[in-house]
Amino acid sequence: MTAGRILIVDDEPQIRRFLRPALAAAGYDVVEAENGADAMKAVATAAPDVIILDLGLPDMDGKDVIANLRGWSTIPIIILSARDRESEKIAALDLGADDYIEKPFSIGELTARIRTAMRHRGTADTSSATIGSNGLVIDMVQRTVRREGTDIHLTPKEYDLLTLLARHAGLVVTHRTLLKSVWGPAHGDDLHYLRVFIGQLRQKIERDPTQPAIVRTEPGVGYRFMVDAAEKR
Known part of the structure; x- marks a missing residue:
């Protein structure tokens, strides 16, 4: 096989x-x-x-x-x-x-x-999935985000941004795709807006926001959610 x-x-x-x-x-x-x-x-x-x-x-x-x-x-x-x-x-x-x-x-x-x-x-249909990365656990059913057992409060837009990246775990998602999917077609070119939200999100989910291990930057292109195969179920 x-x-x-x-x-x-x-x-x-x-x-x-x-x-x-x-x-x-x-x-x-x-x-x-x-x-x-x-x-x-x-x-x-x-x-x-x-x-x-x-x-x-x-x-x-x-x-x-x-x-x-x-x-x-x-x-x-x-x-x-x-x-x-x-x-x-x-x-x-x-x-x-x-x-x-x-x-x-x-x-x-x-x-x-x-x-x-x-x-x-x-695993394209991850509506019932739990996805983990570097101590972070996202429960798609309960709509909760925890790191090492502690709840992390995200705004609705931060949660939508994180889960969109997580649903494409390991793959690069472009700036335009993120902006249009989370904020709507009118915001497809608002790159500064996206960078601000990514920065806010990293402050909440990363152990060290200055050295992100969960949401990685693909320079000039977009972002990639890093996940180990064993952590996605």
Whole structure:
């Protein structure tokens, strides 16, 4: 039994030759596509559990692949690209990608991100979940937040912000997604507003707000809720 099926979408043969044995050694079944059209066919026929997608494809931009897939599929998408501009990362994530890794990369980081994406897909409905991180425990049913047994009082917006991040534990959530989801479409560009609330939230939930271990910053892109697999149930 394999750990899951991975679809690699990349037009560079050397990348595919590197990834296939490395992922196979980690227990994954690997399917390949070298362009966007073949990728969408492979999603429909091979039913992968995770897609590793390059943005620079010969027949279309990888962001177009994301937009097309998100019209009918919720399969986790991890971008693996040499494009390092913040605008590219934000656009891909806002279109529905789950994570973004820059080339060059380590196979250890990639497999860790794959495991996180697969856990998130398997627990996408976390309405009854308890999620923990670094001594913090969020009870989605009781709508309570505790750290080491002590109740933490959050405002409604702080709670919504924290739980939105926690529901995507291990994955980056963009500034725009957080602002639009918690405060509404009119606040999609109020980055300063978001930073203020993240600062307030960290003061309440982090052991050391100056060295956050729960809500990590992804510079220029968004934030990531850090959680161990054993702490999410």
